[in-house]
Amino acid sequence: MTKTRNPEVTRKKLLDALQRLVEQKPERLSGKYKVNVKSVQEEAGLSLGSAYRYPDVMDAIEEQKLAIAKRDIRKRSVKSDLERLREEKAKEKALKEKYRLELEEANKKLDRLYAEQTMQLTAMMSLLDVEDRIKLLQDSKPKVIRIK
Template sequence: MSKSNLTRVKIEEALERILQGHPKIVPSSQKLSVKAVEEEAGLGSGSVYYYPELVSRIKEHTLKTQKKSQNNSLYEEKISSLQKKLKNEKRLKEKYRFEVIELKSQLSSMASQHNQLALIIQQYQFKINELEHLDKVHRIENKDR
């Protein structure tokens, strides 16, 4: 194998190790870049640029990762927004639950007062009828005298 082919193989192996998350030299937390692949392959700075198809593969993977990262970021923002809405809805639900309890209590109290007032009205109507009847009786008695 020629030196050029050996270098290409080293670069390809280094790229695969990084993509699989099992690099030997660079930290696995390091982002994929031409420099990271060169370090992982044990090559000097700029060595990868002699292989434009490998550089384009590296950049392709980098762009895919960035797009995924952007999509994840958008999803995280949406999730965060929805979580805030959910929290607010739960707060409102609890507030309205207490309002319903209070209003039911008021309704019960008002119904009780209504019944008491209806009973009092009925009693007064009965007394009015008695007094009217007595008044008629007194008029009749007074006419007879």
């Protein structure tokens, strides 16, 4: 018993299989697959090499492969941009935290220095006689000049 070939039926099977693969709704294939000539033939239930007899089907498969590749590149590009921005944000956040800690440390040192200076001035003032203190305080007053 020989099979009769109908080129239009075969072409339709191949194009339908291609469409199912592109839409990611295969009927025969399972798991991961790529859209290529072999997977289209397997999805169509045809023998390997049958798609090569139909140049228009081969062109359609190539077009879909290119479209999928472009889409994947855009996704990767957007993903890589997003990852890059997230990394930059994390670096900026870490840098901000580092500078915040440095500022806190500098403020603590400044507070200690102010306290030491105040204690030294108080100790020095206590060593002076009362008349010397009054004279020192009068001399340290800022001189205000009136502008006419």
